[in-house]
Amino acid sequence: MVFTDVAVVGAGPAGLSAAIECAEAGANVILIDENTKPGGQLFKQIHKFFGSREHHAGVRGFRIGEELLLRARKLDIDVWLNCEVCGIYGGTELWIVKNRRESRRLKARKIILATGATENAVAFSGWTLPGVMGAGAAQTMINLHRVIPGNRVVMIGSGNVGVIVSYQLLQAGADVIAVVEAAPRLGGYGVHTAKLRRAGVPFFTSHTVLEARGKESVESVVIVRLDEYWKPVAGTEKELEADTVCIAAGLTPLIELAMLAGCEICFIPSLGGHVPVHDRRMRTSIESIYVAGDIAGVEEASTAMEEGRLSGIHASASLGLYSADKEEELSHQIWERLDVLRSGPFGEGRRKAKEKIISMKSMTQ
Amino acid sequence: MSRIAEHPILGPLKPSGREVSILVDGEEVIAYEGEMIAAALMASGRRVFRYTEKRREPRGLYCAIGRCTDCVMIVNGIPNVRTCVTPVEPGMIIETQRGIGRWGGGDHGIH
Numbered sequence: 001m002v003f004t005d006v007a008v009v010g011a012g013p014a015g016l017s018a019a020i021e022c023a024e025a026g027a028n029v030i031l032i033d034e035n036t037k038p039g040g041q042l043f044k045q046i047h048k049f050f051g052s053r054e055h056h057a058g059v060r061g062f063r064i065g066e067e068l069l070l071r072a073r074k075l076d077i078d079v080w081l082n083c084e085v086c087g088i089y090g091g092t093e094l095w096i097v098k099n100r101r102e103s104r105r106l107k108a109r110k111i112i113l114a115t116g117a118t119e120n121a122v123a124f125s126g127w128t129l130p131g132v133m134g135a136g137a138a139q140t141m142i143n144l145h146r147v148i149p150g151n152r153v154v155m156i157g158s159g160n161v162g163v164i165v166s167y168q169l170l171q172a173g174a175d176v177i178a179v180v181e182a183a184p185r186l187g188g189y190g191v192h193t194a195k196l197r198r199a200g201v202p203f204f205t206s207h208t209v210l211e212a213r214g215k216e217s218v219e220s221v222v223i224v225r226l227d228e229y230w231k232p233v234a235g236t237e238k239e240l241e242a243d244t245v246c247i248a249a250g251l252t253p254l255i256e257l258a259m260l261a262g263c264e265i266c267f268i269p270s271l272g273g274h275v276p277v278h279d280r281r282m283r284t285s286i287e288s289i290y291v292a293g294d295i296a297g298v299e300e301a302s303t304a305m306e307e308g309r310l311s312g313i314h315a316s317a318s319l320g321l322y323s324a325d326k327e328e329e330l331s332h333q334i335w336e337r338l339d340v341l342r343s344g345p346f347g348e349g350r351r352k353a354k355e356k357i358i359s360m361k362s363m364t365q
Numbered sequence: 366m367s368r369i370a371e372h373p374i375l376g377p378l379k380p381s382g383r384e385v386s387i388l389v390d391g392e393e394v395i396a397y398e399g400e401m402i403a404a405a406l407m408a409s410g411r412r413v414f415r416y417t418e419k420r421r422e423p424r425g426l427y428c429a430i431g432r433c434t435d436c437v438m439i440v441n442g443i444p445n446v447r448t449c450v451t452p453v454e455p456g457m458i459i460e461t462q463r464g465i466g467r468w469g470g471g472d473h474g475i476h
Contacts, residue, residue, distance in 0.1 A: 130425025
Protein backbone atom coordinates (compact mmCIF):
# COMPACT_ATOMS: atom_id res chain seq x y z
CA MET A 1 0.00 0.00 0.00
CA VAL A 2 1.25 3.46 -0.98
CA PHE A 3 0.04 6.53 0.93
CA THR A 4 -0.35 10.05 -0.45
CA ASP A 5 -2.19 13.28 0.31
CA VAL A 6 -3.97 13.53 -3.02
CA ALA A 7 -4.53 11.02 -5.81
CA VAL A 8 -5.65 12.46 -9.14
CA VAL A 9 -7.18 10.01 -11.61
CA GLY A 10 -6.69 11.07 -15.22
CA ALA A 11 -3.81 13.17 -16.56
CA GLY A 12 -5.72 15.23 -19.11
CA PRO A 13 -6.16 19.00 -18.89
CA ALA A 14 -8.29 18.82 -15.72
CA GLY A 15 -6.19 16.22 -13.90
CA LEU A 16 -2.87 17.87 -14.76
CA SER A 17 -4.16 21.26 -13.60
CA ALA A 18 -5.49 19.72 -10.37
CA ALA A 19 -2.23 17.94 -9.63
CA ILE A 20 -0.22 21.12 -10.29
CA GLU A 21 -2.41 23.13 -7.87
CA CYS A 22 -2.06 20.49 -5.15
CA ALA A 23 1.70 20.29 -5.57
CA GLU A 24 2.00 24.07 -5.52
CA ALA A 25 0.01 24.11 -2.29
CA GLY A 26 2.52 21.69 -0.80
CA ALA A 27 0.56 18.44 -0.98
CA ASN A 28 2.04 15.10 -1.97
CA VAL A 29 0.31 14.16 -5.22
CA ILE A 30 0.15 11.04 -7.31
CA LEU A 31 -1.27 11.54 -10.80
CA ILE A 32 -2.56 8.35 -12.39
CA ASP A 33 -3.30 7.65 -16.05
CA GLU A 34 -4.04 4.51 -18.03
CA ASN A 35 -2.14 5.73 -21.09
CA THR A 36 1.54 5.51 -21.93
CA LYS A 37 1.79 9.33 -21.92
CA PRO A 38 0.09 12.08 -19.91
CA GLY A 39 -1.92 14.89 -21.53
CA GLY A 40 -5.24 13.16 -22.23
CA GLN A 41 -6.84 14.53 -25.38
CA LEU A 42 -4.97 17.87 -25.27
CA PHE A 43 -2.21 16.79 -27.62
CA LYS A 44 -4.59 16.18 -30.47
CA GLN A 45 -6.04 19.70 -30.19
CA ILE A 46 -3.96 21.57 -32.74
CA HIS A 47 -6.32 24.53 -33.13
CA LYS A 48 -6.02 27.81 -31.25
CA PHE A 49 -8.10 28.14 -28.09
CA PHE A 50 -10.61 30.94 -27.47
CA GLY A 51 -11.07 33.16 -24.43
CA SER A 52 -8.86 35.77 -22.85
CA ARG A 53 -5.12 35.71 -22.28
CA GLU A 54 -5.53 33.82 -18.98
CA HIS A 55 -7.43 31.18 -20.91
CA HIS A 56 -4.50 30.70 -23.27
CA ALA A 57 -6.45 32.35 -26.10
CA GLY A 58 -4.66 32.04 -29.40
CA VAL A 59 -2.49 29.20 -28.10
CA ARG A 60 -2.83 25.79 -29.71
CA GLY A 61 -4.01 22.95 -27.47
CA PHE A 62 -0.88 20.83 -27.74
CA ARG A 63 1.27 23.81 -26.71
CA ILE A 64 -0.87 24.19 -23.58
CA GLY A 65 -0.32 20.49 -22.96
CA GLU A 66 3.45 20.89 -23.24
CA GLU A 67 3.29 23.81 -20.80
CA LEU A 68 1.30 21.78 -18.25
CA LEU A 69 3.68 18.83 -18.51
CA LEU A 70 6.66 21.10 -17.99
CA ARG A 71 5.08 22.57 -14.85
CA ALA A 72 4.22 19.10 -13.54
CA ARG A 73 7.81 18.01 -14.14
CA LYS A 74 9.25 21.08 -12.39
CA LEU A 75 7.04 20.36 -9.38
CA ASP A 76 8.28 16.79 -9.39
CA ILE A 77 4.77 15.36 -9.47
CA ASP A 78 4.74 11.57 -9.28
CA VAL A 79 2.97 10.38 -12.47
CA TRP A 80 1.87 6.75 -12.62
CA LEU A 81 1.39 5.83 -16.27
CA ASN A 82 -0.04 2.62 -17.74
CA CYS A 83 -2.12 2.44 -14.57
CA GLU A 84 -5.83 1.67 -14.74
CA VAL A 85 -7.89 2.47 -11.67
CA CYS A 86 -10.17 -0.54 -11.31
CA GLY A 87 -11.57 -0.03 -7.83
CA ILE A 88 -12.30 2.68 -5.30
CA TYR A 89 -13.08 1.88 -1.70
CA GLY A 90 -14.18 3.86 1.34
CA GLY A 91 -13.67 7.14 -0.51
CA THR A 92 -9.92 7.01 0.05
CA GLU A 93 -8.49 3.83 -1.42
CA LEU A 94 -7.76 2.97 -5.04
CA TRP A 95 -7.05 -0.39 -6.58
CA ILE A 96 -4.84 0.02 -9.61
CA VAL A 97 -3.69 -2.41 -12.28
CA LYS A 98 -0.33 -1.42 -13.72
CA ASN A 99 0.80 -2.60 -17.15
CA ARG A 100 -2.28 -4.86 -17.26
CA ARG A 101 -0.68 -7.37 -14.91
CA GLU A 102 0.50 -5.84 -11.66
CA SER A 103 -1.84 -4.97 -8.78
CA ARG A 104 -1.24 -1.87 -6.66
CA ARG A 105 -3.10 -0.22 -3.82
CA LEU A 106 -3.03 3.45 -3.06
CA LYS A 107 -4.51 5.27 -0.10
CA ALA A 108 -5.10 9.00 -0.46
CA ARG A 109 -6.58 11.52 1.93
CA LYS A 110 -8.31 13.16 -1.04
CA ILE A 111 -9.15 11.80 -4.48
CA ILE A 112 -9.77 13.97 -7.53
CA LEU A 113 -11.53 12.18 -10.38
CA ALA A 114 -10.69 13.72 -13.76
CA THR A 115 -11.56 10.80 -16.00
CA GLY A 116 -12.98 12.82 -18.90
CA ALA A 117 -15.63 11.68 -21.34
CA THR A 118 -16.20 9.27 -24.19
CA GLU A 119 -17.65 9.93 -27.64
CA ASN A 120 -21.29 9.15 -28.37
CA ALA A 121 -22.18 6.81 -31.19
CA VAL A 122 -24.92 7.17 -33.77
CA ALA A 123 -26.33 3.88 -34.97
CA PHE A 124 -27.34 3.51 -38.61
CA SER A 125 -27.24 0.60 -41.00
CA GLY A 126 -23.60 -0.29 -41.57
CA TRP A 127 -22.26 1.79 -38.68
CA THR A 128 -20.08 -1.09 -37.47
CA LEU A 129 -18.17 -1.28 -40.78
CA PRO A 130 -14.48 -0.44 -40.63
CA GLY A 131 -14.22 3.18 -41.76
CA VAL A 132 -16.97 4.40 -39.45
CA MET A 133 -15.35 5.98 -36.41
CA GLY A 134 -15.63 8.69 -33.80
CA ALA A 135 -14.56 12.16 -34.93
CA GLY A 136 -12.15 12.16 -32.00
CA ALA A 137 -10.73 8.87 -33.25
CA ALA A 138 -9.98 10.43 -36.62
CA GLN A 139 -8.43 13.40 -34.81
CA THR A 140 -6.22 11.06 -32.78
CA MET A 141 -5.11 9.30 -35.95
CA ILE A 142 -4.19 12.45 -37.89
CA ASN A 143 -2.77 14.69 -35.18
CA LEU A 144 -1.13 12.20 -32.82
CA HIS A 145 -0.32 9.21 -34.99
CA ARG A 146 0.05 11.15 -38.25
CA VAL A 147 -1.96 8.64 -40.26
CA ILE A 148 -4.95 9.55 -42.43
CA PRO A 149 -7.80 7.17 -41.51
CA GLY A 150 -9.57 7.65 -44.86
CA ASN A 151 -9.49 9.77 -47.99
CA ARG A 152 -13.13 10.79 -48.49
CA VAL A 153 -14.88 11.60 -45.25
CA VAL A 154 -18.52 12.24 -44.35
CA MET A 155 -18.76 14.05 -41.01
CA ILE A 156 -21.89 13.58 -38.90
CA GLY A 157 -22.49 16.61 -36.69
CA SER A 158 -21.70 20.29 -37.20
CA GLY A 159 -20.94 21.15 -33.57
CA ASN A 160 -17.46 22.31 -32.61
CA VAL A 161 -15.95 18.84 -32.65
CA GLY A 162 -17.47 18.13 -36.07
CA VAL A 163 -16.25 21.32 -37.72
CA ILE A 164 -12.85 21.44 -36.00
CA VAL A 165 -12.03 17.84 -36.87
CA SER A 166 -13.33 18.35 -40.43
CA TYR A 167 -10.92 21.24 -40.88
CA GLN A 168 -8.08 19.25 -39.36
CA LEU A 169 -8.84 16.39 -41.76
CA LEU A 170 -8.40 18.88 -44.62
CA GLN A 171 -5.12 20.04 -43.08
CA ALA A 172 -4.01 16.41 -42.94
CA GLY A 173 -4.73 15.99 -46.64
CA ALA A 174 -8.07 14.16 -46.61
CA ASP A 175 -11.22 15.30 -48.43
CA VAL A 176 -14.31 16.08 -46.37
CA ILE A 177 -17.10 15.57 -48.86
CA ALA A 178 -20.01 16.44 -46.57
CA VAL A 179 -20.86 17.71 -43.10
CA VAL A 180 -24.26 16.28 -42.21
CA GLU A 181 -26.33 17.98 -39.50
CA ALA A 182 -29.69 16.62 -38.34
CA ALA A 183 -30.81 19.98 -36.94
CA PRO A 184 -31.98 22.71 -39.31
CA ARG A 185 -29.05 24.91 -38.20
CA LEU A 186 -25.31 24.48 -37.90
CA GLY A 187 -24.04 23.97 -34.35
CA GLY A 188 -20.40 25.06 -34.13
CA TYR A 189 -18.59 28.34 -33.56
CA GLY A 190 -18.78 30.58 -36.63
CA VAL A 191 -14.99 30.85 -36.92
CA HIS A 192 -14.53 27.11 -37.39
CA THR A 193 -17.60 26.68 -39.60
CA ALA A 194 -16.53 29.56 -41.85
CA LYS A 195 -13.12 27.96 -42.45
CA LEU A 196 -14.83 24.88 -43.84
CA ARG A 197 -17.20 26.97 -45.95
CA ARG A 198 -14.25 28.85 -47.43
CA ALA A 199 -12.60 25.53 -48.25
CA GLY A 200 -15.74 24.58 -50.17
CA VAL A 201 -16.94 21.76 -47.91
CA PRO A 202 -20.67 21.13 -48.50
CA PHE A 203 -22.97 21.30 -45.46
CA PHE A 204 -26.23 19.36 -45.33
CA THR A 205 -28.54 20.67 -42.60
CA SER A 206 -31.73 18.71 -41.77
CA HIS A 207 -29.94 15.62 -43.08
CA THR A 208 -28.68 12.42 -41.55
CA VAL A 209 -26.75 9.33 -42.60
CA LEU A 210 -29.15 6.53 -43.49
CA GLU A 211 -26.62 3.87 -44.32
CA ALA A 212 -22.94 3.12 -44.78
CA ARG A 213 -22.44 0.59 -47.56
CA GLY A 214 -19.52 -1.68 -48.27
CA LYS A 215 -18.35 -5.26 -47.97
CA GLU A 216 -15.21 -5.16 -45.82
CA SER A 217 -15.18 -1.41 -45.16
CA VAL A 218 -17.08 1.73 -46.13
CA GLU A 219 -17.43 2.24 -49.89
CA SER A 220 -20.34 4.66 -50.02
CA VAL A 221 -22.65 6.57 -47.69
CA VAL A 222 -26.34 7.25 -48.17
CA ILE A 223 -27.65 10.50 -46.68
CA VAL A 224 -31.27 11.58 -46.48
CA ARG A 225 -33.19 14.77 -45.73
CA LEU A 226 -35.15 14.99 -42.48
CA ASP A 227 -38.56 16.61 -42.15
CA GLU A 228 -39.55 18.96 -39.33
CA TYR A 229 -40.18 15.93 -37.08
CA TRP A 230 -36.68 14.61 -37.84
CA LYS A 231 -38.09 11.76 -39.93
CA PRO A 232 -36.35 10.77 -43.20
CA VAL A 233 -38.12 12.06 -46.31
CA ALA A 234 -38.51 9.21 -48.80
CA GLY A 235 -37.07 9.94 -52.22
CA THR A 236 -34.42 12.39 -50.94
CA GLU A 237 -31.69 9.75 -50.49
CA LYS A 238 -28.29 10.59 -52.00
CA GLU A 239 -25.47 8.08 -52.29
CA LEU A 240 -22.04 9.66 -51.78
CA GLU A 241 -18.78 8.01 -52.69
CA ALA A 242 -16.88 7.91 -49.39
CA ASP A 243 -14.59 5.57 -47.47
CA THR A 244 -14.98 7.09 -44.02
CA VAL A 245 -17.75 8.31 -41.73
CA CYS A 246 -16.84 10.33 -38.65
CA ILE A 247 -19.36 10.71 -35.84
CA ALA A 248 -19.35 13.94 -33.84
CA ALA A 249 -22.50 13.53 -31.79
CA GLY A 250 -21.39 14.75 -28.41
CA LEU A 251 -19.71 13.14 -25.44
CA THR A 252 -20.76 11.27 -22.31
CA PRO A 253 -18.94 11.80 -18.98
CA LEU A 254 -16.95 8.79 -17.75
CA ILE A 255 -18.47 8.48 -14.29
CA GLU A 256 -17.82 4.80 -13.53
CA LEU A 257 -15.40 5.48 -10.68
CA ALA A 258 -17.71 8.07 -9.12
CA MET A 259 -20.57 5.55 -9.27
CA LEU A 260 -18.39 2.80 -7.86
CA ALA A 261 -17.46 5.11 -5.00
CA GLY A 262 -21.14 5.76 -4.31
CA CYS A 263 -21.17 9.44 -5.26
CA GLU A 264 -24.62 10.88 -5.79
CA ILE A 265 -25.36 11.18 -9.52
CA CYS A 266 -27.74 13.48 -11.37
CA PHE A 267 -28.93 13.60 -14.99
CA ILE A 268 -28.21 16.78 -16.93
CA PRO A 269 -28.63 16.15 -20.69
CA SER A 270 -27.02 19.43 -21.75
CA LEU A 271 -23.80 18.43 -19.95
CA GLY A 272 -23.67 14.99 -21.50
CA GLY A 273 -26.00 12.94 -19.26
CA HIS A 274 -25.21 11.46 -15.86
CA VAL A 275 -22.76 13.49 -13.81
CA PRO A 276 -21.69 13.35 -10.16
CA VAL A 277 -23.45 15.99 -8.06
CA HIS A 278 -20.83 18.47 -6.86
CA ASP A 279 -20.59 21.81 -5.09
CA ARG A 280 -18.74 25.02 -5.98
CA ARG A 281 -15.60 23.41 -4.60
CA MET A 282 -15.98 20.50 -7.05
CA ARG A 283 -16.57 18.22 -4.08
CA THR A 284 -18.98 15.31 -4.59
CA SER A 285 -21.45 13.90 -2.05
CA ILE A 286 -18.48 11.98 -0.61
CA GLU A 287 -16.33 14.40 1.33
CA SER A 288 -12.96 13.06 0.23
CA ILE A 289 -13.81 12.84 -3.49
CA TYR A 290 -13.68 15.72 -5.95
CA VAL A 291 -14.40 15.83 -9.68
CA ALA A 292 -13.06 18.10 -12.43
CA GLY A 293 -13.36 18.45 -16.18
CA ASP A 294 -15.67 16.48 -18.46
CA ILE A 295 -16.62 13.95 -15.74
CA ALA A 296 -18.34 16.87 -14.00
CA GLY A 297 -20.21 17.82 -17.19
CA VAL A 298 -18.90 17.95 -20.76
CA GLU A 299 -17.52 21.38 -21.62
CA GLU A 300 -14.21 22.43 -23.12
CA ALA A 301 -10.53 21.95 -22.32
CA SER A 302 -10.32 25.55 -21.08
CA THR A 303 -13.09 25.03 -18.51
CA ALA A 304 -11.64 21.62 -17.62
CA MET A 305 -8.32 23.25 -16.70
CA GLU A 306 -10.06 25.83 -14.50
CA GLU A 307 -12.15 23.16 -12.78
CA GLY A 308 -9.01 21.12 -12.24
CA ARG A 309 -7.36 24.06 -10.54
CA LEU A 310 -10.48 24.67 -8.47
CA SER A 311 -10.61 21.07 -7.25
CA GLY A 312 -6.88 21.18 -6.46
CA ILE A 313 -7.18 24.37 -4.45
CA HIS A 314 -10.11 23.11 -2.38
CA ALA A 315 -8.66 19.64 -1.86
CA SER A 316 -5.45 21.29 -0.63
CA ALA A 317 -7.38 23.68 1.62
CA SER A 318 -9.29 20.77 3.12
CA LEU A 319 -5.91 19.29 4.06
CA GLY A 320 -5.10 22.49 5.91
CA LEU A 321 -2.64 23.78 3.31
CA TYR A 322 -4.52 27.06 2.78
CA SER A 323 -6.24 29.36 5.25
CA ALA A 324 -9.96 29.95 4.69
CA ASP A 325 -9.21 33.46 3.41
CA LYS A 326 -6.58 32.28 0.96
CA GLU A 327 -8.86 29.48 -0.24
CA GLU A 328 -11.65 31.96 -0.85
CA GLU A 329 -9.34 34.37 -2.69
CA LEU A 330 -7.93 31.70 -5.03
CA SER A 331 -11.35 30.18 -5.62
CA HIS A 332 -12.85 33.58 -6.42
CA GLN A 333 -10.23 34.24 -9.12
CA ILE A 334 -11.03 30.96 -10.83
CA TRP A 335 -14.78 31.45 -10.62
CA GLU A 336 -14.40 34.81 -12.32
CA ARG A 337 -12.64 33.11 -15.21
CA LEU A 338 -15.16 30.26 -15.33
CA ASP A 339 -18.00 32.78 -15.51
CA VAL A 340 -16.34 34.42 -18.52
CA LEU A 341 -15.81 31.05 -20.20
CA ARG A 342 -19.46 30.19 -19.53
CA SER A 343 -20.91 33.34 -21.09
CA GLY A 344 -22.23 34.11 -24.56
CA PRO A 345 -24.74 32.12 -26.62
CA PHE A 346 -22.80 28.85 -26.24
CA GLY A 347 -21.62 29.22 -22.65
CA GLU A 348 -24.77 30.53 -21.03
CA GLY A 349 -26.59 27.18 -21.18
CA ARG A 350 -23.62 25.41 -19.62
CA ARG A 351 -23.43 28.01 -16.83
CA LYS A 352 -27.09 27.45 -15.96
CA ALA A 353 -26.69 23.68 -16.07
CA LYS A 354 -23.67 23.83 -13.76
CA GLU A 355 -25.62 26.06 -11.38
CA LYS A 356 -28.37 23.46 -11.32
CA ILE A 357 -25.91 20.77 -10.24
CA ILE A 358 -24.43 23.00 -7.56
CA SER A 359 -27.90 23.83 -6.21
CA MET A 360 -28.60 20.09 -5.88
CA LYS A 361 -25.49 19.70 -3.79
CA SER A 362 -26.50 22.46 -1.42
CA MET A 363 -29.93 20.83 -0.97
CA THR A 364 -28.41 17.53 0.06
CA GLN A 365 -26.11 19.09 2.63
CA MET B 366 -4.77 5.66 -45.36
CA SER B 367 -1.28 6.93 -45.51
CA ARG B 368 1.22 8.71 -43.33
CA ILE B 369 1.11 12.50 -43.14
CA ALA B 370 4.70 13.32 -44.04
CA GLU B 371 4.25 17.09 -43.95
CA HIS B 372 1.64 18.95 -41.89
CA PRO B 373 0.83 22.70 -42.06
CA ILE B 374 0.71 23.06 -38.25
CA LEU B 375 2.73 20.14 -36.94
CA GLY B 376 5.52 20.26 -39.52
CA PRO B 377 7.43 17.25 -40.83
CA LEU B 378 6.67 13.78 -39.47
CA LYS B 379 8.74 12.90 -36.42
CA PRO B 380 8.58 9.13 -36.06
CA SER B 381 8.03 7.72 -32.57
CA GLY B 382 11.03 5.44 -32.97
CA ARG B 383 13.19 3.56 -35.42
CA GLU B 384 11.77 1.64 -38.34
CA VAL B 385 11.05 -1.94 -37.36
CA SER B 386 9.49 -4.92 -39.02
CA ILE B 387 6.34 -6.64 -37.74
CA LEU B 388 4.38 -9.57 -39.13
CA VAL B 389 0.69 -9.03 -39.87
CA ASP B 390 -1.15 -12.21 -40.88
CA GLY B 391 2.17 -13.50 -42.14
CA GLU B 392 3.04 -10.40 -44.18
CA GLU B 393 5.89 -8.10 -43.28
CA VAL B 394 4.85 -4.54 -42.41
CA ILE B 395 7.29 -1.73 -41.69
CA ALA B 396 6.26 0.27 -38.62
CA TYR B 397 7.80 2.73 -36.18
CA GLU B 398 8.76 1.35 -32.80
CA GLY B 399 6.51 2.83 -30.11
CA GLU B 400 3.68 3.92 -32.39
CA MET B 401 0.31 2.31 -31.78
CA ILE B 402 -0.24 -0.95 -33.67
CA ALA B 403 -3.52 0.38 -35.14
CA ALA B 404 -1.69 3.39 -36.61
CA ALA B 405 0.92 1.18 -38.26
CA LEU B 406 -1.79 -1.06 -39.71
CA MET B 407 -3.85 1.81 -41.07
CA ALA B 408 -0.73 3.41 -42.55
CA SER B 409 -0.19 0.13 -44.41
CA GLY B 410 -3.74 0.32 -45.78
CA ARG B 411 -5.31 -2.25 -43.45
CA ARG B 412 -8.75 -1.46 -42.07
CA VAL B 413 -10.22 -4.81 -40.97
CA PHE B 414 -8.76 -5.85 -37.62
CA ARG B 415 -11.11 -8.64 -36.62
CA TYR B 416 -14.31 -10.52 -37.47
CA THR B 417 -17.18 -10.91 -35.00
CA GLU B 418 -18.02 -14.22 -33.36
CA LYS B 419 -21.57 -14.84 -34.54
CA ARG B 420 -21.99 -13.11 -37.89
CA ARG B 421 -18.36 -12.89 -38.98
CA GLU B 422 -18.71 -9.17 -39.63
CA PRO B 423 -15.59 -7.06 -40.11
CA ARG B 424 -14.57 -4.57 -37.44
CA GLY B 425 -11.83 -1.96 -37.31
CA LEU B 426 -10.69 1.13 -35.48
CA TYR B 427 -13.56 3.00 -33.85
CA CYS B 428 -12.57 5.13 -30.83
CA ALA B 429 -8.75 5.08 -31.10
CA ILE B 430 -8.30 5.71 -27.36
CA GLY B 431 -8.76 2.28 -25.83
CA ARG B 432 -12.40 2.55 -24.81
CA CYS B 433 -14.48 0.60 -27.32
CA THR B 434 -12.39 -2.59 -27.89
CA ASP B 435 -13.50 -2.80 -31.53
CA CYS B 436 -9.88 -2.89 -32.75
CA VAL B 437 -8.72 -5.92 -30.76
CA MET B 438 -6.40 -8.41 -32.46
CA ILE B 439 -4.15 -11.32 -31.57
CA VAL B 440 -0.73 -9.92 -30.65
CA ASN B 441 2.13 -12.34 -30.02
CA GLY B 442 -0.45 -15.06 -29.46
CA ILE B 443 -2.53 -13.10 -26.96
CA PRO B 444 -6.10 -12.37 -28.12
CA ASN B 445 -8.20 -9.27 -27.39
CA VAL B 446 -5.31 -6.81 -27.38
CA ARG B 447 -6.48 -3.23 -27.98
CA THR B 448 -4.29 -2.26 -30.93
CA CYS B 449 -5.05 1.47 -30.66
CA VAL B 450 -3.32 1.72 -27.27
CA THR B 451 -0.65 -0.96 -27.62
CA PRO B 452 2.74 0.22 -28.88
CA VAL B 453 4.65 -1.55 -31.66
CA GLU B 454 7.65 -3.61 -30.63
CA PRO B 455 10.14 -5.05 -33.11
CA GLY B 456 9.19 -8.45 -34.48
CA MET B 457 5.64 -8.41 -33.16
CA ILE B 458 3.36 -11.06 -34.61
CA ILE B 459 -0.12 -9.68 -35.23
CA GLU B 460 -3.09 -11.66 -36.45
CA THR B 461 -6.63 -10.77 -37.48
CA GLN B 462 -8.87 -12.04 -34.69
CA ARG B 463 -11.83 -14.24 -35.57
CA GLY B 464 -14.46 -14.41 -32.88
CA ILE B 465 -13.84 -13.81 -29.22
CA GLY B 466 -10.32 -15.17 -29.25
CA ARG B 467 -8.83 -18.32 -27.78
CA TRP B 468 -6.39 -18.32 -24.93
CA GLY B 469 -3.39 -20.55 -25.18
CA GLY B 470 -4.00 -21.83 -21.67
CA GLY B 471 -1.47 -21.83 -18.87
CA ASP B 472 -0.17 -18.47 -17.73
CA HIS B 473 -1.51 -16.40 -20.66
CA GLY B 474 -4.48 -15.33 -18.61
CA ILE B 475 -2.41 -12.92 -16.54
CA HIS B 476 -1.51 -10.72 -19.50
